[in-house]
Amino acid sequence: MISVKTKQISLLLLISCIFFLANSCQSKKNKRKEYINNNPQKIIVWNPTEENVEMYRIPGIIVSTKGTVLAFAEERPIAGDEDPKSLVLRRSADNGKTWSKNIYIEKCDGNYWSAHANEIAPIDDRNKKEVWTNVAPIVDKETGRIFFFYSLSEGAVAEQNLQRYTKVFYKYSDDDGLTWSERTEVTDLLNAKEDGSPNKDENGNWITDVNGYPCDYLGRAFHMPGPGHGIQLTGGRLLLQLWNRTALGKIDEGSIPIEERQYGICTIYSDDHGKTWHYGSAFGHDGLNMNESRIAELENGDVYINSRYVSVTSGQTDNRRITGISHDKGATWTNIKIDSNFPLTNPCDGGLVAIPSENTDKKILLYSKNEIPGKREKLVIRLSHDEGESWPVSKVADEGPAWYSDLTLLPDNTILVIYEAGINKPVYCINFNLEWITSQ
Numbered sequence: 001m002i003s004v005k006t007k008q009i010s011l012l013l014l015i016s017c018i019f020f021l022a023n024s025c026q027s028k029k030n031k032r033k034e035y036i037n038n039n040p041q042k043i044i045v046w047n048p049t050e051e052n053v054e055m056y057r058i059p060g061i062i063v064s065t066k067g068t069v070l071a072f073a074e075e076r077p078i079a080g081d082e083d084p085k086s087l088v089l090r091r092s093a094d095n096g097k098t099w100s101k102n103i104y105i106e107k108c109d110g111n112y113w114s115a116h117a118n119e120i121a122p123i124d125d126r127n128k129k130e131v132w133t134n135v136a137p138i139v140d141k142e143t144g145r146i147f148f149f150y151s152l153s154e155g156a157v158a159e160q161n162l163q164r165y166t167k168v169f170y171k172y173s174d175d176d177g178l179t180w181s182e183r184t185e186v187t188d189l190l191n192a193k194e195d196g197s198p199n200k201d202e203n204g205n206w207i208t209d210v211n212g213y214p215c216d217y218l219g220r221a222f223h224m225p226g227p228g229h230g231i232q233l234t235g236g237r238l239l240l241q242l243w244n245r246t247a248l249g250k251i252d253e254g255s256i257p258i259e260e261r262q263y264g265i266c267t268i269y270s271d272d273h274g275k276t277w278h279y280g281s282a283f284g285h286d287g288l289n290m291n292e293s294r295i296a297e298l299e300n301g302d303v304y305i306n307s308r309y310v311s312v313t314s315g316q317t318d319n320r321r322i323t324g325i326s327h328d329k330g331a332t333w334t335n336i337k338i339d340s341n342f343p344l345t346n347p348c349d350g351g352l353v354a355i356p357s358e359n360t361d362k363k364i365l366l367y368s369k370n371e372i373p374g375k376r377e378k379l380v381i382r383l384s385h386d387e388g389e390s391w392p393v394s395k396v397a398d399e400g401p402a403w404y405s406d407l408t409l410l411p412d413n414t415i416l417v418i419y420e421a422g423i424n425k426p427v428y429c430i431n432f433n434l435e436w437i438t439s440q
Helices: 004-037 111-115 434-438
Strands: 042-046 055-063 069-076 086-092 103-106 131-139 146-153 166-173 222-225 238-245 264-270 278-283 290-297 303-309 321-326 334-339 351-355 364-372 375-384 393-401 405-409 415-420 427-432
Touching: 042 055, 042 086, 055 131, 055 405, 055 415, 055 427, 069 131, 069 415, 069 427, 086 131, 103 146, 131 222, 131 238, 146 222, 146 238, 166 222, 238 290, 264 290, 290 351, 351 405, 351 415, 364 405, 364 415, 375 415, 375 434, 393 427, 393 434
Parallel strands: none
Antiparallel strands: 042 427, 055 069, 069 086, 086 103, 131 146, 146 166, 222 238, 238 264, 264 278, 290 303, 303 321, 321 334, 351 364, 364 375, 375 393, 405 415, 415 427
16 A cells, blocks of 8 residues: 555656656757757858968868768969869868868879979970869768869969860778878860760870860860769769860960850769769750759659859849759759749859658758859758759858858758858858758
8 A cells, every 4th residue: 555655755756757847848949949040150161361371162061971071172372263272171070160170182382293294285384383173072971981073274374264174083081081092083084975985086096175185075175073072872873073164265366255165064973982983974065054063862863963054145144053853873864954943143153962851752952052143142041842843941041252152961960051251251161950941
């Protein structure tokens, strides 16, 4: 028989538990509400004034299989696209709250050109420094290896910004970005015929462009990985998007008109964890002028692409976006169109990431880009619940200057956006969750 005193003690304990749980739930609710109603904190990843350079550009971001966040960028002592620049990496072990010092993947110290003096044009500076450019990392989630694709641009020649060709390389890291392999060149893979075979004549010689450099079947010797990041598909395929065009001009003959530059995209992929790479296809040229782009795998295995494009319409300064779908794991593309879901804004690179959904059989897509017409300002995050068919949800992440950006999913299922803010201004990152985007 239970005594009256025991019953009283049990009742008091029950009341205490109920009171504690109620307060705990209210506390969590208040904290959640506070996080949703306030803008997430901006964290500086790079501050160019601290490193005595003009800017850090073209950011890309990934998360390793160990949960380390890796941010990549060009370090530009001088801001111009044609000027010498290095490629750097910073690491974060706490989801982007704090960042390491720079790890240099390539330095613009003249060492490459001094070792390849035969590749320097006769009219060019014999003591030139390297224009290492663009970033495009890919994580192999099965092996943990991180691949990093990038280009070497010729840069200015005889004080002319012609950007006539690039060489494309990759390095890899097996220790979460602390150290990197020797570089491997894949330029020959990109100078391809329409069927993907080497663009050579019947005698086995490379077919060249108007400037005399090996090129693809569209006359393009300028290839740029990414930017941002590539992806790994279900089944293990590593897939990377690149953009291509002809030179900006010819020596002493002026610029090549924009409509003749054959802007477009191609893909490369590996089905053996990066041991070999294969050419997918070229697309987005033929009047579309697609260039910098992002890709994401959908729930059914198709791949979605979202791309910047170059308008040749007289007087048009702002563009929407071009989107498309691949039904064969990124090898070929269809349904390529200018997408009216996106407003007319400053032509610029934009970020993209796919997130598994707990509520539907479609992945959630997140997209980031500046959205002020004519200016690189106002970073907006957009959300699609139907894998890019519509983008009804959006949230302003930063009202100020915002140039290129990239997105990644963190181990705690929050999202990190990294973005540049201009010359002599920092590269920032912001950590947020899906509830923040959908809250008013």
